[in-house]
Amino acid sequence: MSATAPTETKPAAPAVETLAVKVDGKAVVVPKLSPDWQGKPAPTTMLQACEAAGVTVPHYCYHPKLPVAGNCRMCLVEFGTPALGPDRKPVLNPDGSPKINKSPRPAIACATPVSPNMEIYTNTPGVKAMREGVLEFLLINHPLDCPICDQAGECKLQEYSVDYGAAQSRFVEPKVHKPKKVDLGPRIVLDDERCILCTRCIRFTRDIAGDDALGIVNRGSYNTLTKYPWSQFDNNYTLNTVDICPVGALTSKDFRFQMRVWFLKETKSLCTSCGTGCNVLIGSREEKIYRYTPRQNDAVNGCWMCDAGRLNYRWIDREDRLKEVRSPKSEVRSWSAVLKEISEKLNAAVPGSAAIVASARQTNEELFLLKQLAKKLGATTDSIPRFGDGDKLLVSADKNPNTNGARLTGICFTEMGIKLPEIARGIQSGKIKTLIVFGEDVTKHGISAADLAKLETLIVSDLLPNETTKAAHYLLPGCAHAEKRGTFTNTKGRVQKFMKAVEPPGDARPEWEFLHELVHGVTGHNGFATIEGLFNQMAKEVPEFNSLTWAGLGDAGVTVKI
């Protein structure tokens, strides 16, 4: 997936063979070959040429990351090619320009390759009539139930009907009724009446997910999308079909009737369920997250993400989230008082008497700050590895979103978790008196609750309560990634940033914010009170990140050497 080249038609580099074409009279030079859905070079299509010229061609079945089917006919355009004389040379007009023979019939832009000096027309009366006609056909049996349809607001049928369709229906006969509310699998509901038979979902699950689960049965108006009767549509990528469905036929059971899409604020973020770091948009309204949708990044996840990662957001607004700063006698305290107290304790600690267990679910910036702390305290640091099943498409076996960040910032060594037994022994022997734990339950990883009881100071920051937070002397409530900003380094070394979608609950604060204050209190360093400044500071001090800046990361991130 990550090897696929970017799909946008690049301006011609000298070495690339190019073609000159005209789109609506605008001359544009396109490469002879453009990447197809797999990123392999294929003859440039008229649709790609139109895109390069900045002309929108409406389409339903075409998707840049799926094989071309050419069945919706929405992208029909008219075109002409240079007339050739008997000597196979272009016939010229009196003014010297090549004479163009307009094709007597239109062509689908998504599947027709461009030829030299071709002219494409997308705004002629003929093209307008064709678009209107195609939409009229698509709407013949469409139930027009937009008020109850989850797709309303992001529906291509709605959009194109407004842009290119007729104002009224001429159809007076009864509509063909098809199955509604069809249960395709554990996460997908299908409404066949809304389906426009573009076959995007079929192609996705067959060619991308590798699970040939869907198909079309019956003929003519009775064409019906269905799954094979003996199987379930339940692979780990089914919800992508909901995204690519141009209408509301395939709907997500998780998001079904939860919120209308036009209310959702979309925040650029990352999925944290594994080391791949798929780019997502978080849809939230009034501080509640309603859904994740994949955000295109051809260097990481293309247009897709797995179902498991997509549905892993419900815990963020769990009732039992840690919301209060607590200190020795478990009383609720204020941030400033507790941070001051912790700074004093850490300042008084004997060098080498502290240890830090960080989490590879934390951001690069937070791990960097913890490393600063560790340097001052002479502390042993480590993190906790987390492995599961991976697959060939997107899911990584590494279930930590920032394993490489933990390595590059120096929190752990190449083999993560190797120092945990050493820390446990240190606590048992009384050498380690102070333990700082971030976002992990160490009682499950070799440091028992009895060990924790021996510590003089146990500082814990976490999101949800567990055995370690129960034993904490100082409990600092942190934030989920959707509640703060930061960067992760994925398994391939791509540093990507994510934005804040919702407010943290109660007194919880982003870890980097209070860690920054703590580092200032302990080491006296200052100067990175904003996430941008902090990132740039980190980029200066961590050799692998040297070339990076917060602004330079952009939306797609930058790959560093790991």
Add this chain to the structure above:
Amino acid sequence: MIVKRPPLSLAERLYLPAIWGGFKVTLRHFFKKKVTMQYPEEKWVVPEGYRGAPYLVRDQDGHTKCVSCQLCEFVCPPKAIKITPPGPNGTADRANAEKMPREFEINMLRCIFCGFCQEVCPEEAIFLMKDYALTGASRNEMIYDKEKLLALGGVHQDRIQKWKHKAEEAAQQDVFPVKP
């Protein structure tokens, strides 16, 4: 700008002509038809097209017409409407409408009776009715919930009955051969 203050004439300074003029008006109205209404015992006839409080309606078959599309919530200028969507199962009282709001609240303190909700409603489920004097003992009481709105709204004689006809059309196609 300087306002001119002309000195009062003798008649004006005498004061009596003005008093006499006042008495004439009083006398004229004394013998005219009375216009004061004994509100609240007496109430005025609310004209057609009056924009009073918005309420939800049921159709003649007793179904909640609202399908929770949330367009009124979106269009409401003072954000008086709050709809809780039903979630995956829909909870509709009509099989093919699939969807009905789990909760529908209108804050009548916020409502400005603009009628946008009625205008935008694709299901003819909300209407501005003739109630103009809404009272309550607390702010909470002025937030009308779904039950209250439906009870106040009553029945709307729907001429189209879209969902009913859709269901009938679909049922006809279940028998073979399909009637043309």
